[in-house]
Structures are given as C-alpha cells and as structure tokens.
Amino acid sequence: MxxxxxxxxxxxxxxxxxxxxxxxxxxxxxxxxxxxxxxLPRNDHACWLCAVPMAEHAAAVGQRECERCQVAPGLLHQCWVPLVLQHEVEWLVRRYKSSGNLHAGRLLLELALSVLSAASPSERLESLWQCEAIVAVPPDVIRQRQRGFDHVQWLAKRLAKALGKPLLAAKRRYSVGSQRGLRREERWRNISDLFAISGPLPARVLLFDDVMTTGATLEVLARACFEAGAEWVGGLALARTPAAKHA
Ligand SMILES: [Zn+2]
Ligand SMILES: [Zn+2]
Known part of the structure; x- marks a missing residue:
C-alpha cells in the first residue's frame, strides 16, 4: 500500500x-x-464483523465477534474502522466535510490507513488486501449539492489508488431525509433498497464510507452487491462514532 x-x-x-x-x-x-x-482516538478491540467497540477483556481472550454478531451477524464478512470520531479525528472530519478542506481529508485517510496497518494483526488484514474492487457509498444528491463535492468518492479514489484496486460506482435510488430520532426498524425500512449497482461484480468487494454510525448504510450497500454477484463483501470506514451514539 x-x-x-x-x-x-x-x-x-x-x-x-x-x-x-x-x-x-x-x-x-x-x-x-x-x-x-x-x-489518536483508536477503535482498538473492535468486533471483526461490525467494528463496534468491544470491551478490552473480550479482545484479550481472543473474542472476535461482539455479542450481537454472535447471535445475529450482519451481511458484512469483515469490517475495519480504525479511528473513533473524537478529538483530532472529529476536527479533521469537520474541516474536510463542512469546510471542504482537502488537505484535512487526505490527512484523515492517511492517518486511518497508518493506524489500520500498525494496529491490526496480519490475519485480520489479509482479507482486506485480497479484495478485488472498491465500492464507495454513493452520495445523497441534496447533501452533495449543499457541500459542493462528493466527499466519500474523493477519499475512495485515493484509497483505491493506495490499495491498487479498481473503484466501481453504485447508485443511490432516492434521497433519504434525516434519520435522527427514528427507531432502528424504521431507519432500516427507509433505506432497505436505497442502493443499486450493475453486475456482475468481482467475487470480493470492499465497501467504503468515511464515517460509520450504526453500520446500516454499509449493510444495505452490501445487500445490493450480493444481488449483483459479489460473494464476499467487507466494509471499511475511517472513523466510527463513539459507542454512546450507536443506538
Ligand atoms: Zn503533532
Ligand atoms: Zn459485531
């Protein structure tokens, strides 16, 4: 890389x-x-499948999956989110997304990939290097217009170059308003068929987003990728919102 x-x-x-x-x-x-x-605020001791932070003692005894994934795993085969959206990371994300500061965006990507390489066991990273293509979460047209650029795509292009993989395009079928205050089931209902992607896709696909909150967006995009022929789908985001905001 x-x-x-x-x-x-x-x-x-x-x-x-x-x-x-x-x-x-x-x-x-x-x-x-x-x-x-x-x-840097790091998301060490995260679940291998959904990247939710786990207690340190769980990781110390070799536990890879969080309690929820042990009972009902999501669609992602693996998920990597090296940073937590706090302190300097939150500051960089704000400068990048709200102020359009590309230097902050690049720095954020480089810091996240460096933490990922430094902190993950090699067996955890193996499947990341083996992905055959990258699919970025497509933008919400209204928010993109307000922001003036597709901030996820901009990062995804640099990620694809760093990993030496092609970047494939997915489409967002409709615009979703704010999901804040909605129950988990209501949020899912609103976005269950949000994305579309033309197939056939290569067997191993890596999804990319800048910030992960509940993981619902990546799950829905993963479903679209499986429908388009992917057999293994992983997820990568740069930062995860702190645990208290996941509910
Ligand atoms: Zn310094
Ligand atoms: Zn999990």
Missing part, C-alpha cells in the same frame, strides 16, 4: 515539516508527529 508518491516521499525525507495537528516537528518521512499519532 503506497500512501505517498515518490516525489512526496523524497520531500518528506529531506524536508520534514510541521505536524498539522500540533505544529510540532513532524517525524522524518511522515507528515505528522509521533505524539499526535499515538494520541
């Missing part, structure tokens, strides 16, 4: 700059400092 082009690697090596999070001296070869990288 190559996050930086040759000219950038050369620049980072010979001209280490300043960490954009604290303005301190950045590490040689990287655009951030060690202290900020270590302090």
């Amino acid at each position: 190559e996050l930086f082009g040759w000219h950038e690697r050369l620049l980072l090596r010979w001209l280490p700059g300043f960490c954009p999070l604290c303005r301190g001296r950045a590490m040689v070869g990287l655009p951030w400092c060690e202290r900020c990288f270590r302090a």
Whole structure:
C-alpha cells in the first residue's frame, strides 16, 4: 500500500515539516508527529464483523465477534474502522466535510490507513488486501449539492489508488431525509433498497464510507452487491462514532 508518491516521499525525507495537528516537528518521512499519532482516538478491540467497540477483556481472550454478531451477524464478512470520531479525528472530519478542506481529508485517510496497518494483526488484514474492487457509498444528491463535492468518492479514489484496486460506482435510488430520532426498524425500512449497482461484480468487494454510525448504510450497500454477484463483501470506514451514539 503506497500512501505517498515518490516525489512526496523524497520531500518528506529531506524536508520534514510541521505536524498539522500540533505544529510540532513532524517525524522524518511522515507528515505528522509521533505524539499526535499515538494520541489518536483508536477503535482498538473492535468486533471483526461490525467494528463496534468491544470491551478490552473480550479482545484479550481472543473474542472476535461482539455479542450481537454472535447471535445475529450482519451481511458484512469483515469490517475495519480504525479511528473513533473524537478529538483530532472529529476536527479533521469537520474541516474536510463542512469546510471542504482537502488537505484535512487526505490527512484523515492517511492517518486511518497508518493506524489500520500498525494496529491490526496480519490475519485480520489479509482479507482486506485480497479484495478485488472498491465500492464507495454513493452520495445523497441534496447533501452533495449543499457541500459542493462528493466527499466519500474523493477519499475512495485515493484509497483505491493506495490499495491498487479498481473503484466501481453504485447508485443511490432516492434521497433519504434525516434519520435522527427514528427507531432502528424504521431507519432500516427507509433505506432497505436505497442502493443499486450493475453486475456482475468481482467475487470480493470492499465497501467504503468515511464515517460509520450504526453500520446500516454499509449493510444495505452490501445487500445490493450480493444481488449483483459479489460473494464476499467487507466494509471499511475511517472513523466510527463513539459507542454512546450507536443506538
Ligand atoms: Zn503533532
Ligand atoms: Zn459485531
């Protein structure tokens, strides 16, 4: 996985700059400092199937799935969400999505992939590298118009390049208003056939979103991918909302 082009690697090596999070001296070869990288809010000890944070002792005894996935697993075969939407991560997401700051978006992607590579056991990452194509969550037209750009697609293009995989396009069939305040079943009913994608898809597909809240969006997109011929579907998001907001 190559996050930086040759000219950038050369620049980072010979001209280490300043960490954009604290303005301190950045590490040689990287655009951030060690202290900020270590302090990032991480989604360690997450469920392998739905990426919900689990208690540390569950991971310590080798438990891979959360209690809900043990009883009724969702459609995703695996899910990776390396960061938690708090502190510097939340600040970067806001700067990227609300202010259109592309430098913040790129930094967010690079930090998330670096945490993912550093913190995951190799057997957990194996199936991520084996995916054959990436499908980004398609935008809500109304929100995209307000924002002025497709923020998930912008990140997905860079992710696809870093992983060396093709990026395939899915379509959103209709616009969904705010789902806030709705019960889980009502939210599901509103989006159950939200996405469409033309097949046949390759066997192993990786779905991508910037931020994951309940995981419902990725589940619905996974269903569309299975209908279009995929046999294995994983999910990757950069950050997950803190546990208290999942309900
Ligand atoms: Zn720093
Ligand atoms: Zn789970």
